[in-house]
Amino acid sequence: MKPDKPTNYWDYIRVDDLLSLQGGLESDESELTNDEVLFITVHQVFELWFKLILRELGALRDFFHQELVDDQEMSKAVRSIQRINVLFRRCASHFEVIETLTTREYLGFRDKLMPASGFQSAQMRQMEILLGLDDESRVPLGLSESYMEALRGHGGANSTAFEHVAAQKLDGPSLAVAIEEWLLRAPIDGVRFDAPDADAGLARFIDAYIDAAHQEVSRTCEIALARSADPAEEDRLRARYEDEKRAIVEFLNPTDEEGGARRRRVRAAALFVVSYRELPLLAWPREVLDGLIELEQVMLIFRQRHARMVERVIGRRTGTGGSSGVDYLDRTALVYRVFRDLWAVRTYQIRRESNPPLANPGFYDFANA
Numbered sequence: 001m002k003p004d005k006p007t008n009y010w011d012y013i014r015v016d017d018l019l020s021l022q023g024g025l026e027s028d029e030s031e032l033t034n035d036e037v038l039f040i041t042v043h044q045v046f047e048l049w050f051k052l053i054l055r056e057l058g059a060l061r062d063f064f065h066q067e068l069v070d071d072q073e074m075s076k077a078v079r080s081i082q083r084i085n086v087l088f089r090r091c092a093s094h095f096e097v098i099e100t101l102t103t104r105e106y107l108g109f110r111d112k113l114m115p116a117s118g119f120q121s122a123q124m125r126q127m128e129i130l131l132g133l134d135d136e137s138r139v140p141l142g143l144s145e146s147y148m149e150a151l152r153g154h155g156g157a158n159s160t161a162f163e164h165v166a167a168q169k170l171d172g173p174s175l176a177v178a179i180e181e182w183l184l185r186a187p188i189d190g191v192r193f194d195a196p197d198a199d200a201g202l203a204r205f206i207d208a209y210i211d212a213a214h215q216e217v218s219r220t221c222e223i224a225l226a227r228s229a230d231p232a233e234e235d236r237l238r239a240r241y242e243d244e245k246r247a248i249v250e251f252l253n254p255t256d257e258e259g260g261a262r263r264r265r266v267r268a269a270a271l272f273v274v275s276y277r278e279l280p281l282l283a284w285p286r287e288v289l290d291g292l293i294e295l296e297q298v299m300l301i302f303r304q305r306h307a308r309m310v311e312r313v314i315g316r317r318t319g320t321g322g323s324s325g326v327d328y329l330d331r332t333a334l335v336y337r338v339f340r341d342l343w344a345v346r347t348y349q350i351r352r353e354s355n356p357p358l359a360n361p362g363f364y365d366f367a368n369a
């Protein structure tokens with residue numbers, strides 16, 4: 001839309017509206033200390049970054065959820081992941097600003113907040129849901145209420161926060177599921193997922209990979225044994241490397257409870273993409289998988305950074321929301337993961353020269369792009 005008069009910075013950015021929002025419960029900034037205005041402003045800055053992250057996550061999910069993911073568009077998806085990663089990193093570094101509050105400065109206005117808390121941040125929950133964190137994996141808040149109940153107003157009243165999160169739960173698959181759908185369709189060693197010999201091709205790749213990985217583990221074990229200074233440790237070392245061999249077989253042969261044949265193909269596809277990462281047609285998929293690992297890593301760092309900031313400002317006391325505080329936050333940083341298979345693939349990769357030779361490497365050349 002063409003503006004009917006020349007645009008001003010203040011009209012476009014809505015600076016006056018934005019700067020009128022830091023008055024807190026009093027709706028009047030002049031009643032507040034600088035410490036409290038800082039506290040409110042920093043939270044608002046976070047919520048703005050969260051808003052941008054949510055938009056990018058939604059677009060990414062829609063992109064990978066398509067029946068036919070256009071390879072030509074993949075660079076945009078990678079840029080979107082990179083943007084999210086920069087935003088999360090920025091969020092983590094923002095905690096520095098809050099750390100300019102001393103414990104007593106914060107205690108000066110903390111009572112007012114109760115029982116409000118960051119765990120009522122609807123956008124945080126929306127990001128988690130959109131990424132694929134399911135309800136069963138959530139760390140209990142330590143209160144009887146669920147994270148959804150915590151989003152209700154006093155006396156169980158409805159709230160926009162509750163509505164936003166409830167709507168997010170109904171809004172299509174998560175990014176993790178959309179990525180799985182995309183990986184399910186990836187050709188493995190030149191055999192398309194819908195080819196008549198798709199299952200045979202998959203089995204061939206998995207068998208060859210397990211063989212190669214076992215040889216690599218044996219080789220590493222020999223090096224470890226040869227350099228071990230303590231002969232008493234040898235049995236322990238051997239057992240450890242045998243466990244590694246077993247683990248890769250189990251990873252590539254998931255049980256039905258773990259998702260059976262579907263998960264087997266997803267895991268093999270992820271392993272294939274990162275193992276043969278130099279193949280021209282795998283360049284963008286490889287960047288997607290690397291970017292998603294980084295995304296989860298920066299989000300975990302964000303959680304850990306928040307926990308350390310909290311420990312520095314309030315120690316290990318109970319949170320305003322009633323959780324165990326730092327203990328609860330540390331636990332979320334430990335267990336909240338959605339891209340578990342992508343992490344696992346890091347464990348099972350081997351040296352480039354030890355990868356099994358491909359039956360059909362020409363399939364992944366530029367000529368086929």
Ligand code: HEM
Binds near residue numbers: 046098116310325
């Ligand atoms: C002095 C500053 C802060 C303190 C002491 C603090 C403390 C806490 C505590 C103790 C919790 C656990 C829930 C509870 O019992 O309340 C929590 C949760 C949370 N806080 Fe903060 N926080 C601070 C600043 C921030 C800021 C600036 C943000 C940015 C948006 C933030 C975002 C969150 C989020 C998203 C959660 C939910 C985490 C989850 O459930 O996974 N907090 N905070």
